[in-house]
Amino acid sequence: MSEVYKRELVFIVAGIVAAVMMVTYFFDIPVLNGVAQQFQVWALIIQLMAIGLGAINLVRLNYRHIQRKSEGIWVFSAWFMVLFSIMLLLGLVGLATGSEHAIYSWIFTHVYTSLSSTLYAITGFYIFSAAYRAFRARNIDAAILLIGGVFVMLTNAPVGAVIWKGFPIIGGWFNIAGQVPAMRTFTITGALGLLAYGFRTLLGKERGFYGEAGQ
Amino acid sequence: MSSESIWDKLQTVDRRVFYWILFITLMIPYLRPIGFPITTNPPPKGIYDELSTVQPGEVCLLSINSGVSAWGDCLPAMVACIRMLADQGAHIIVWGMGHTDIDITWREIMDRSPELKDYVYGEDYAYFGYIPTQETTIALLAEDIRAVFSLDRYGTPINDLPIMKDVNEAKDFRLMLSSDTGDVQGYYIRQWHTKHGTPIGSIGIAMNASGDLPFFLSGDLFGLSGGSRGGAELEQLTGKPGQAITTMDAISVSHLLVVFAIILANVGYFATRGKR
Structure with a gap:
């Protein structure tokens, strides 16, 4: 099959799928509903296969780094391979026995949980340092952002209302009258953009997903 | 002798000083x-x-x-909601997407919800585990749950679970709660609420609250719990204090500290602006 046919086939398939999904979202057509549901099942299967494919790709990539002894990387790749193998083996043992292996469970509960929570919590320290260094009223826009931010912070923290009852009222105003219209604008313009993207896909004019962006 | 003023020095404080101040204050x-x-x-x-x-x-x-990393923000609200639903005698179905660690989160919710002790698995509640997320999966779940799940997390066919007898699509749920660190709640709004009318409540990290608020004001969400503050309010409303209420003091102190730092930094900025 020539490259042209292969390309056109992708656009035709994408166009048909997009048309079916869009029509069934807005209209109740029993025949099309069945087809749309089948497409969704296929999409789920593809997603599950993508997870497996991602794992294989990760192993290949790290194996290459170890093989080439890539400077500054191969040690981490080797460590990844060790941990990946342990988790994979323990997971497979759990699958075979029908119950989660105790070590697998222990690693998740006592290693992964602690590391995950710690990494997220550390951002608080960075934010504190960054707020001191970067949050400057250099111009009127930055000053408005700064004042709004301070009021919203003191609205969210219970201490704000204790210091002054006006903080939650003004912070609430910043939230409702300031932030919500802006967020609605983003949401609506984003949705309109998505609609345009959908129509372009439907007409075969959107070629980014085929690796032809910018052509 | 250095001619640097105190304000000049304050502009170049080592970041580790801030880390220690925050740590000790917390x-x-x-x-x-x-x-x-x-x-x-x-x-x-x-x-x-x-x-x-x-x-x-x-x-x-x-x-x-939401994953384990978002426990501070999302877990207290989830616990408060599950405890309240158990008090109401609701049947509860749980699944998750986007994070492969949801088993631990569900285990933690059960540990913190003594009301679930009287609940019988399969009859009063069921747990389906993790599924990969895309909007198509959520759209499919809205139409036919059995097309996505044939077994629960423990390998039991879902048709053998009494709780699933009359449940197979979005319309069969009285309501749903979505705990989020990302976009999944938006998928539920589009595929479950807009299309099928299922009421949706959102439990999100604090950062999500601003994005979710328009949906609450428009009625697409019946409620919204943003960050640990939302969790603390739910704990207070349900009369069952938990982790979030304990956290609120730390939230107050840390927020106050950040505000103080911003004011101090700006005073320093204006005091030294002429020199630059």
């Missing part, structure tokens, strides 16, 4: 709780009010789309 409320009063706001109250109307036997869904 210790204070944990060692000696202050107990600032917590007022309740309409978004978490919306969740409480809607959950209050759930009748015994009605099926509710919790979709855990």
